Amino acid sequence: MNGTLGSCLLAVCVLGINLMGCGRSTDVATDKASQTVYVDSKTMQAMVGPTVAETPALNPKTGERTLMPALYCPTCRRWHLVPSPDQINRLPGATKCHTTGAALTADGPWPE
Numbered sequence: 418m419n420g421t422l423g424s425c426l427l428a429v430c431v432l433g434i435n436l437m438g439c440g441r442s443t444d445v446a447t448d449k450a451s452q453t454v455y456v457d458s459k460t461m462q463a464m465v466g467p468t469v470a471e472t473p474a475l476n477p478k479t480g481e482r483t484l485m486p487a488l489y490c491p492t493c494r495r496w497h498l499v500p501s502p503d504q505i506n507r508l509p510g511a512t513k514c515h516t517t518g519a520a521l522t523a524d525g526p527w528p529e
């Protein structure tokens with residue numbers, strides 16, 4: 418019984434060390450995960466900024482809160498504004514491109 422418990426503790430310990438090591442080696446990936454692609458609702462320019470809980474986010478270039486989260490359109494090859502959660506709930510096609518009808522995706526080439 419004691420032997421089993423000891424093995425379990427050892428496994429948890431090893432797992433914990435692995436997780437910590439993993440966290441250290443993926444620092445770059447973590448940084449990227451804390452970034453979001455936005456489109457400025459005034460200029461319609463796509464840009465990358467730190468992920469924030471509330472939008473619109475502050476555009477450091479203009480000093481205005483005009484940045485809205487964006488989704489990538491693989492057909493237009495550009496980032497489109499994400500509809501508000503309210504619109505997404507009401508309109509089944511809200512997360513599709515208005516022009517081409519293509520499904521928008523969170524993955525795409527990031528704007529510089």
Ligand SMILES: [Zn+2]
Binds near residue numbers: 490519
């Ligand atoms: Zn599109």
